[in-house]
Amino acid sequence: MLTERQGNILRIIVREYISQASPVGSVAIARRYGIGVSSATIRNEMARLEEGGYIIRPHISGGGIPSDKGYRYYVESLVQEEIPLNEQRMLSHQFHQVEQELAEWTRLAAALLARMVSNIAIVTSPKAMASRVKHVEMVTLQESLALLILLLQEAKLKQQLLTFDEVVSQEEMNAISRKLSDLFQDMTGAQVMAQSTGLSPVEEQVKSAVVQIMAEEDKRRYEEPYIEGIRHILAQPEFTHTQSVLCLMEMLESKDIARNLLPEILTEGGVWVIIGAENHEDALKECSMVITQYGVPGEVDGVLGVIGPRRMPYGRAISSVRYVSSLMSELVAELHTG
Amino acid sequence: MLTERQGNILRIIVREYISQASPVGSVAIARRYGIGVSSATIRNEMARLEEGGYIIRPHISGGGIPSDKGYRYYVESLVQEEIPLNEQRMLSHQFHQVEQELAEWTRLAAALLARMVSNIAIVTSPKAMASRVKHVEMVTLQESLALLILLLQEAKLKQQLLTFDEVVSQEEMNAISRKLSDLFQDMTGAQVMAQSTGLSPVEEQVKSAVVQIMAEEDKRRYEEPYIEGIRHILAQPEFTHTQSVLCLMEMLESKDIARNLLPEILTEGGVWVIIGAENHEDALKECSMVITQYGVPGEVDGVLGVIGPRRMPYGRAISSVRYVSSLMSELVAELHTG
């Protein structure tokens, strides 16, 4: 529905606006990007673009800025961009530098992503569809106070303090640990709950704690995510004055992001770009997101992405998100196959 | 050096400015707070206060605002305020509601503190002077990949993936876990390092991982802190326009806050109030902090406090910080005595 020239002009407008943050006019386009065509022609084409809803004029005279639809067209027309190889190597290197731990990787992914795109990055830690017990361990802290350590698949550690009515020695604890560890091995929460033969009162108490931890773990669809790069968004001109950034902050600090952000992602793979008002969440109507799932398909997954103003370097954001997601998927896969 | 009346006027100015955020003039004082004295007298006294450096006039005519020195006087003259009992009960209740876990408590402390004072709260998790091994556990994930789980005092869990040259069965792992757990019990990192008799190659590898984890743990003086309530500070009028808030964000997101914030706290107990330029860190020259240590004196400690604009409700901040710190200290003490 757009002629090739209209498409080109729209792309120029989007690119220019993304980098300059101020409306772009026909003369500027004609001057800076020498298409063999005068400003008047560009004006005509821009009028069509406005009719079609691809651009908006914030002031009756004065350049146009992309509408959500315009951004959408731009994003669809992007050719897949790749992160330069040397940068890839650097990133991958950093993951191998750091402590070998899932939480550490997740945090690092958020930090790197934020820096790569100069925007807010958000990364949830990976989560299995149904968590399974890998190991159970009890350690006595005081006479009747013990720490339950529960290792789930994907090397996820959970801990909880337990107080017993009776005094239990570390010896007994060890025996219990071994017994329950063997018994519960690779079970889901439901399966653990079903185990009920021949357990002592203390063991019963441990069992119910395990069940509870796993139920909680399975309940929340996504973990509370790591969020990095808030500083970047405060530097963006569209957010310095308005208070829409306040809503955004509240949204980010409120704990139920996972629930709100991710309904549509769940269904399908690939990198999703959500632009402005396409967001269901009010606080995000002024923002765009580039997000994707990562992990082992059907087994364990997490979500990772970038949030910024609509005026976002989509090409770079998409390739960054895709690459970091592939890195994280690899790391998780290594852990999960165990 | 200040007469009683001057002190009163200064206190009024500080209180008024804290709540209104705009310079306060002699007439307003005379009208709103009926001291039996006219605006002219107040003007004279304000002139003295300005000479003494307690207040500053941002514009040659137009009210005065407190200087750092003025705030300092105000803070010193505060009588100790207590959190209302019912609020105390509510807070304490919330700590007992939540999962029994140190990380959870720390996070909760940050969230509550932020809400109580409507400013940024910062809480590091408690840290022992020298960490000690409480328990060692190895779990096989894949043939030659295992997870080392290290439980330190204060129920702090550390984990690390280890790859062995040889295949080690879970049986062997259990034996190793028991042996090393017994051997390293209650040892510090240095002591573990010194243990070197009769260890197999695999055990040696585990040992050096333990040593490394503990060295790292002991090295960093304070953990990376939980930070909550960034949204509050964005709402403050003094931060909406300026870019000093940007510096602040960068500072908060950069990971070495601990190193920079806390040199002076270490020496002494009690709640510290640091006002504006009293901060060594440039990014904080526009801010005030109310911070304190918590934990078990000489054994284990963390830091917790509030950051906000100079124009901060000091009375409330101090009492909040003091109370939350006492709560956290209790919780930590329970764990530590084990």
Added chain:
DNA sequence: GTTAGCACTCTCGGGTTGCGAGTGCTAATG
């Protein structure tokens, strides 16, 4: 020591103006 009065200063909001950038339209052009 305190107060009333007064002239002066300064900020802040609103209105005005000139400039620059950009448009829409029309007529001319290839």
Added chain:
DNA sequence: CATTAGCACTCGCAACCCGAGAGTGCTAAC
């Protein structure tokens, strides 16, 4: 018929001015 040059017009933005309001410093009187 698409394209272009030219031109009148519109609008935002920054600078400026102005008056009102708030507040001060000073002086003289109490």
